[in-house]
Amino acid sequence: MVTNDRSVQFAGGVLRRHRHICAFFNSTDEEHRVLRSFIKDGFERGDKAFHLVNPELREDHLKRLAEAGINVQEGMDTGQLEVRRWQDAYLRGDHFDQNAMLALIEEVLQSADTAGYPLTRLLAHMEWALLDKPGVDNLVEYETRLNYVLPKYDDIVICAYDLSKFGASVVMDALRTHPAVIIGGVLEENPFFVPPDQFLLEIRERRSVGESARMTS
Secondary structure, eight states: OOOOTTEEEEEEEOOOOOOEEEEEEESSSHHHHHHHHHHHHHTTOEEEEEEEEOGHHHHHHHHHHTTTTHHHHHHHHSSEEEEEEETTTTTGGSOOOOOHHHHHHHHHHHHHTTTTTTTTEEEEEEEGGGOOTHHHHHGGHHHHHHHGGGGGOOOOOEEETTTTSSSSSHHHHHHHHHHHHEEEEEEOOOOOOOOOHHHHHHHHHHHHHHHHHHOOO
């Protein structure tokens, strides 16, 4: 549900100014249960749906959208629904280039606006970062740098993390790079959010410590 002040209601909370959301789930079933109204309301309101998914789970994802009452074929035919594999986004060229991905996100949001969609609702499955590919260790830096891009737009970006697959350190960093969070199925403002300038400084300090440790070992 979108109100006149551009707030959006779903997952038991109200999304206001901050539109970069970290969503933690324990299973695909939980993810679709929690986000069903967010996705379905977007279709009903004419918003653009842009989903980035594991290529092995793409057909299952489309099936779940259909089960939620979405006309998947019509959505893809009109361009309202776009479901991309990781290889066509995060892992183009079989590696992760955070600058290229930041540019792609901005391109997607701008083109949807040009096409007349009221909002873009972007859902990204983040398990690509667990693959053995060059550049994936830049995940956290990418997530924090997104906070320079997304405040320019009203569009909503949900980064979905499967808690059964990511380690605690990555989960904590993911939490600290998003101003809003869904945890336990509930959307709320994130008290652990760290602004990007501060977090990028922390990342540089970590790298410096890591390099010093390698040189002395």
